[in-house]
Amino acid sequence: MNISIISVGKLKEKYLKLGIEEFTKRLSKYCKLDMIELDDEKCPENLSEKDMLIVKDKEGKKILSKIKNNSYVIALAIDGKNLSSEELADTISKLGVRGHSHITFIIGGSLGLSDEVLKRSDYKLSFSKMTFPHQMMKLILLEQVYRAFRINNNEPYHK
Numbered sequence: 001m002n003i004s005i006i007s008v009g010k011l012k013e014k015y016l017k018l019g020i021e022e023f024t025k026r027l028s029k030y031c032k033l034d035m036i037e038l039d040d041e042k043c044p045e046n047l048s049e050k051d052m053l054i055v056k057d058k059e060g061k062k063i064l065s066k067i068k069n070n071s072y073v074i075a076l077a078i079d080g081k082n083l084s085s086e087e088l089a090d091t092i093s094k095l096g097v098r099g100h101s102h103i104t105f106i107i108g109g110s111l112g113l114s115d116e117v118l119k120r121s122d123y124k125l126s127f128s129k130m131t132f133p134h135q136m137m138k139l140i141l142l143e144q145v146y147r148a149f150r151i152n153n154n155e156p157y158h159k
């Protein structure tokens with residue numbers, strides 16, 4: 001299975017970098033992982049609604065240019081659907097069975113994802129109604145994808 005994670009904004013915090021490196025290493029046993037980090041657009045505090053849409057749209061276009069044609073796309077969105085870890089594992093497993101050898105997860109920037117990106121997505125996944133910073137979201141996502149592969153391989157993992 002090939003997994004891509006496209007995210008907007010640079011990873012700055014050292015403690016998150018270390019966690020991400022750790023799960024990247026662990027995941028290398030189960031899948032080919034490609035992490036694409038895109039530059040975010042400048043976003044001052046006092047942007048108008050119209051300018052915010054322009055920022056999201058520009059970031060969205062960059063995201064869309066990185067999605068492979070045949071990839072199954074899972075957008076991370078607060079108002080998406082909740083899955084248990086077992087359900088995410090099952091989703092990944094079923095996609096493999098149905099011949100989807102490539103899954104792309106997308107994490108938006110500080111303003112979220114554009115409508116165009118959400119339209120291209122096959123699934124909108126929420127990790128709760130809470131808002132997480134994009135860098136932390138990447139670490140949480142990697143841990144859950146790792147957990148999913150452990151579940152699918154009937155391998156032990158702390159509860």
Ligand SMILES: C[S@@+](CC[C@H](N)C(=O)[O-])C[C@H]1O[C@@H](n2cnc3c(N)ncnc32)[C@H](O)[C@@H]1O
Pocket residue numbers: 075076077078106107108109110111112113125126127128129130131132133134137
């Ligand atoms: C700082 S958040 C953006 C918040 C923005 N106001 C919004 O409504 O999307 C950055 C990105 O992290 C991801 N994210 C943050 N919290 C999430 C959650 N609870 N579930 C799923 N994705 C989340 C989303 O991809 C989001 O675009």
